[in-house]
Amino acid sequence: MKKWTLFFMLLIAAVVFTACGTKEESKSGEKDSSGAKEQAEEITIKHEYGEANIKENPKNVVVFDFGVLDTLDELGVEVTGVPQTAIPSYLEKYAGKEYTNVGSLKEPDFEAVHELNPDVIFISGRQAELYDQFAEIAPTVYLGVDYAKYMESFEGNMNTIGEIFGKEDQVKSELEDINKQISTVKEKTESLDKKALIVLANEGKVSAYGSKSRFGLIHDVVGFKQADENIEVSTHGQGISFEYILEKNPDILFVIDRNAAIEENAEPAKKTIENDLVKKTTAYKDGKIIYLDADYWYLSGGGLKSMKEMVKSVEQAY
Template identity: 55%
Template sequence: MKKLLFPVIAGALVLGACGSEESAETTTGSAAEKEEMTITHELGETTLEKNPQSVVVFDFGTLDTLDALGIEAAGVPQMNIPSYLSKYEGDDYKNVGGLKEPDFEAINAMDPDLIIISGRQADLYEEFEAIAPTIHMGVDTQNYMESFEQNVTTLAELFEKEEEAAEQLETINASIDELNEEVTSQDLEALVTLANDGKISAYGAGSRFGIIHDVFGFTPADDTIEVSTHGQSISYEYIVEEDPQYIFVVDRGAAVGGESSAKQVVENEFIAGTQAYENGNIIYLDPDYWYLSGGGLVSVQEMVNEIHTGIQ
């Protein structure tokens, strides 16, 4: 998997008014100073004014965080929006195409102040940048919490929501500490899987779902799983051989608008012999949080909550 670099605040510049003493006296107190931020991200360095008003967001994790901070996006790709963000499917928000097929004509017509993209749109960065300041914001799965927190604090400073963000991050970190202590004290072992069209893939440490191992503390049932976007294809025999205490399942079909088939795929006569099945420890994770919008203030907290509930 390509390692994602998280945005870093390079600095802030305060632009003051200039001109003659006479004009300065005339305008004193009549207009607020405009403050800029420079954000360094994987695809470049972007400078823009703070508190952009019209924002187009292609990353659902970022949309999640902005919404949690009380900031609404003006335009989003309206297909496959996580259900808890379904308000963005409404007519009050502009549909800017698909995650992989942006509607540049619609975006250009909006004349946005900022565009936020992630991995699926990275190859189109120059086309976005030609329309408006554009930043690439994604989570580094091999350094999940640090990059997640940096993304949140970058957005919080850009929109001057530092206090709200700090409070929510404090709550999330406290719940993670509690979960990690419970998991590690019992030395729990897990296999993380993705069910998709009758096939199963496994994800280990450092992967898109590696937070379960790297942050929450579960020992990988197999520590040799290759890190890749689509996971390592596995068989039922493999699962039986590894015999994990817990099996976590993300249903891709349900995430992309298809029918949920994960239970039928995962639970069969082979898997019935594993300790995870026998102990009721096959946990189906909400794909809205895990597949569509991971890395947001709401989704990360809900990910913690789901795992904590699953091991009770």
């Protein structure tokens, strides 16, 4: 009898042990499944300088491009760290203490960035040479605009942001609105028998920008004809004189004031631009010297809001 009792006790123990093992295996399987799910939520973003593996909809975001910041603000995406030097006035809230200052656009505070332990860092042309240093800290995505193919590059950047933050539909809607806006403006510009010149004013000096340049969307996207089709394509523009402006005699002169963008209480570019030589041009005589908002054109170009405002601003030429 005792043998049978011992036998049944051992049998029960074996059953319990097997059940526990099955349960643990099940738990282990759940963990594996969960792990696979987490892995599936990580996306790979390819860009000009490599690729970044990022969790979808990252929460801890550091931004070193004001066009990207502009876009995230429009999409309702929160950020953690921004360079708080020369922030565009319409994004001034990001200069507040609730956001971490990570230096300037050209001189990042890598220690501050590292302490934030970001999920993703966004950079553009001004930080391109520092990509490797950023990538050592966290997944880094380069979203610079290729001026030679402005709209293709811009839309690609916007779609990338939409993919990362699960805002694809919102981005699609925004881009549709922008393209409609561009089409409306382009219909008017292409019917104008007027030629335009784009200049950047900087501390009394001027440089010209043409097609496929930093501000070339005025020609390439919106459709204004060029007063000079041989302008050198350069990041800093082609250095010119005021005699050059008179020689080319544009019907419309678009001016971006760099000093207004980076300095408080800077002397307006108008004092430099509207001198005796420029006053002889058709643009001046017809009241067609258009001063473009430096916040949008110089600091935050390539964002959802800035693009709308940039296109809108050239309508002043009508």
